[in-house]
Amino acid sequence: MKTIVFFNLAVMPYHVAVFRALIGKGYRCVVYWWGKAPKTSYRAPAIDGLVQINRFDFGDARSLYADAARWSPVCVVSSGWADKGYNRACAIFKRGGTPTLAMSDTQWRGGRQWLNRLLSPFRHKRYFDYIWAAGILQYDYARKLGFDSSRILLNCFSGDTETFLKVPLDEKMRTYPHKFLFVGRFAEVKGIDVMLKAWNKISDKKGWSLELVGDGPLKETFRKEYPDVIIKDFMPQSELAKEAAESGCFILPSRFEPWALVIQEFTAAALPIICTRQCGASRHFALNGYNGYVVDAEDVGGLAAAMSKIINSPVETLITMSKRSRQLSQSVTPDFVADTLLSILS
Numbered sequence: 001m002k003t004i005v006f007f008n009l010a011v012m013p014y015h016v017a018v019f020r021a022l023i024g025k026g027y028r029c030v031v032y033w034w035g036k037a038p039k040t041s042y043r044a045p046a047i048d049g050l051v052q053i054n055r056f057d058f059g060d061a062r063s064l065y066a067d068a069a070r071w072s073p074v075c076v077v078s079s080g081w082a083d084k085g086y087n088r089a090c091a092i093f094k095r096g097g098t099p100t101l102a103m104s105d106t107q108w109r110g111g112r113q114w115l116n117r118l119l120s121p122f123r124h125k126r127y128f129d130y131i132w133a134a135g136i137l138q139y140d141y142a143r144k145l146g147f148d149s150s151r152i153l154l155n156c157f158s159g160d161t162e163t164f165l166k167v168p169l170d171e172k173m174r175t176y177p178h179k180f181l182f183v184g185r186f187a188e189v190k191g192i193d194v195m196l197k198a199w200n201k202i203s204d205k206k207g208w209s210l211e212l213v214g215d216g217p218l219k220e221t222f223r224k225e226y227p228d229v230i231i232k233d234f235m236p237q238s239e240l241a242k243e244a245a246e247s248g249c250f251i252l253p254s255r256f257e258p259w260a261l262v263i264q265e266f267t268a269a270a271l272p273i274i275c276t277r278q279c280g281a282s283r284h285f286a287l288n289g290y291n292g293y294v295v296d297a298e299d300v301g302g303l304a305a306a307m308s309k310i311i312n313s314p315v316e317t318l319i320t321m322s323k324r325s326r327q328l329s330q331s332v333t334p335d336f337v338a339d340t341l342l343s344i345l346s
Contacts (some may be wrong), residue, residue: 001028004341005073007086008033011044011052013237014261014334017160021338023049030071032058032064032086049231061088068093073142074345076097077132080106081124090127099344103156104261107280108141123147130344132156134259137280159265161329163237165270167245169322176315180307181247181263181271185242186216191253191297193218193274193342195244196226197251198304202227213243237265244269247343248318249310254279255297267291268329272307272321275278284331290322 004027006013011033019029028049035054058064064085076093078086081102090100102124103286116124124131124145131142134151142152165191180199186188192212199210211230212222235243244250245334250266250273257279267273267285273292275282288294293306308320 001026003028003030003071003073005068005076006031006033007055007068007076007078007083007089007287009079009082010034013160014040014157016044016047016050017162017334018337019038019050020047021334024343025338025342027074027342028071029136030068030262032068033297034195034305053136055083055085058085061085061092065089065092072222073098075101075171075341077103077341079103079126081127084199085191087123087127094129099130100128101132101153101344102128103132104138104142105134105157105280106141107137108144108260111143113144117144117146132341135280135284137283138231153340154192155332157259157261157264158332159261159268159329160237161265161268161333162242164244164265164268164329165326167168169326171242171245171268172248172270172322173315173319176318177246177248178206178311180208180210180249180251180274181213181243181266181311182211182251182253183213183243183266184252185214186219186222187210188218189257190216190253191255192222194255194298194300194303195251195253196222196229197289198307199229201300201309202308204311206311208248212245213240213245225243240265240270244271247271249274249292249307251307252276252279253295253297253303257281264329264332266277267325269323270326272318273304274311279299285325285328287298287324291321 016285024047030051032053032055065310078090081087093102130278131147133139133142134157213232250271252275260279260281263281263285273286275286276297277294277295286294
């Protein structure tokens, strides 16, 4: 069986969806990862064809490379370039002729990234044959790093669309749920405070409610300060799909998101979307006035206006937005992500 080696920081549900697709195409996925997913309690299930190895079982890049090389991988995929050991192991694979790729959700923002641009010939281009970008903003950064367009792949991420595409629309056509849904970490960068201020500005909510799902340092603070807001703990994808079935609009008010895969997942669940344009995935899965509304980060008034538009929209408009969301979500699937990776082997 042919093997693909992945150097990951974490293993998340969207990774597992792509691993399943690759395994279905006859590949074994060997994943080195940090042993504890940062900022989440998720743990990947045991799957035939998926091997998970703790990256910190190896003290240096050479021992990491030696262990990964025993699988004779057809290519090596690294989760960015934050782990120096991964980078160095990729450089050894690259010198030996094994294709190496760096997945990237990083947007070009200037500042210290100018140093990366200057040093790319000695770093990024020494480690990796390809940059595998999440979307157009990440493609722009890869070009600035000096990678030729022929050495940049797109669509490195897909949500677990299979799970969320199962959310039915039929019941919503009869009784549309009057609930806004947020899913994510309770952290400042997520802009939850902005959303809650916007929510309080709406005087006539017409029976709509607001529900927040996730974990994080600000959770108990929000629970105490906003007792009328529903707050639930982190839950698996299958449970989130049930929440989506009982919701009428998904909101992501983040101050900044390099990508925000959750937008795609809830478009797959056929929800209208309100998000900030600072979310990288908004360019791909949220079109202002088409399947929801896109606002600027920290714009309380703009967010309140967008929420009010959803509240005051007729059911027919919300159903149309829901169908459009689902259509947009299917532009990238786990199967398509897998085929994109395999295209470099053809």
